Amino acid sequence: xxxxxxxxxxxxxxxxxxxxxxxxxxxxxxxxxxxxxxxxxxxxxxxxxxxxxxxxxxxxxxxxxxxxxxxxxxxxxxxxxxxxxxxxxxxxxxxxxxxxxxxxxxxxxxxxxxxxxxxxxxxxxxxxxxxxxxxxxxxxxxxxxxxxxxxxxxxxxxxxxxxxxxxxxxxxxxxxxxxxxxxxxxxxxxxxxxxxxxxxxxxxxxxxxxxxxxxxxxxxxxxxxxxxxxxxxxxxxxxxxxxxxxxxxxxxxxxxxxxxxxxxxxxxxxxxxxxxxxxxxxxxxxxxxx
Numbered sequence: 001x002x003x004x005x006x007x008x009x010x011x012x013x014x015x016x017x018x019x020x021x022x023x024x025x026x027x028x029x030x031x032x033x034x035x036x037x038x039x040x041x042x043x044x045x046x047x048x049x050x051x052x053x054x055x056x057x058x059x060x061x062x063x064x065x066x067x068x069x070x071x072x073x074x075x076x077x078x079x080x081x082x083x084x085x086x087x088x089x090x091x092x093x094x095x096x097x098x099x100x101x102x103x104x105x106x107x108x109x110x111x112x113x114x115x116x117x118x119x120x121x122x123x124x125x126x127x128x129x130x131x132x133x134x135x136x137x138x139x140x141x142x143x144x145x146x147x148x149x150x151x152x153x154x155x156x157x158x159x160x161x162x163x164x165x166x167x168x169x170x171x172x173x174x175x176x177x178x179x180x181x182x183x184x185x186x187x188x189x190x191x192x193x194x195x196x197x198x199x200x201x202x203x204x205x206x207x208x209x210x211x212x213x214x215x216x217x218x219x220x221x222x223x224x225x226x227x228x229x230x231x232x233x234x235x236x237x238x239x240x241x242x243x244x245x246x247x248x249x250x251x252x253x254x255x256x257x258x259x260x261x262x263x264x265x266x267x268x269x270x271x272x273x274x275x276x277x278x279x280x281x282x283x284x285x286x287x288x289x290x
Contacts, residue, residue: 121169128163159181159219161216162242178199219240258290
């Protein structure tokens, strides 16, 4: 199969992040190596040549005009020079270590800043019901009276329509959408994990900032309720709920998902909330975003 634009963009973004991580690890390893190398023992004294014994067997001529303490003074000078070199080497190693650590820190800060900027400028897709409190549709009643034949919602299908809006600062590319409209005996009977069912491919459809697009789905398993079911919903003995998910890419090639869920609320007793779709009462998995 050919790679899609989504896969290509995601791979490029992942490669960039991996490269930054590798460079940071290399710099940290270099700093650690220099710190260990700085603790190595001093150089061992040079091995005397093979003919050193022959020179030692010959009687040494007395030195003229030289002090007896001359060899001691020469050794002291060499020791001072070695000590000076050691301090210089330590200072160079310390400076290199500090530079390496600072460079690694800078790479980490740049990487964090890039991620923060992308999160600030990325696309955000939110969902809102197009009609918040639609009339409940029901199938014609057998042997219905004249009044029942003129009730609102008679012969009308129940459809949940939803608008998806890009509230971010950059365009989004829509991958797919899934929506379902179902009924349950009580809110407690709604499954904890949503089953999205069939999805509709959107083929990277662009959605620019502040633009929106709408989709709808019919009630399952039948789009029209029985009249007793309408009465049960109004009394709170039956629940209608709608949910779904929109998957999309931001301009940086990162994949996101916006999930939504609504319960059709009917006020009962002293409840002050108006009739309509509300997010309350659904498990957490129905309303989340990434």
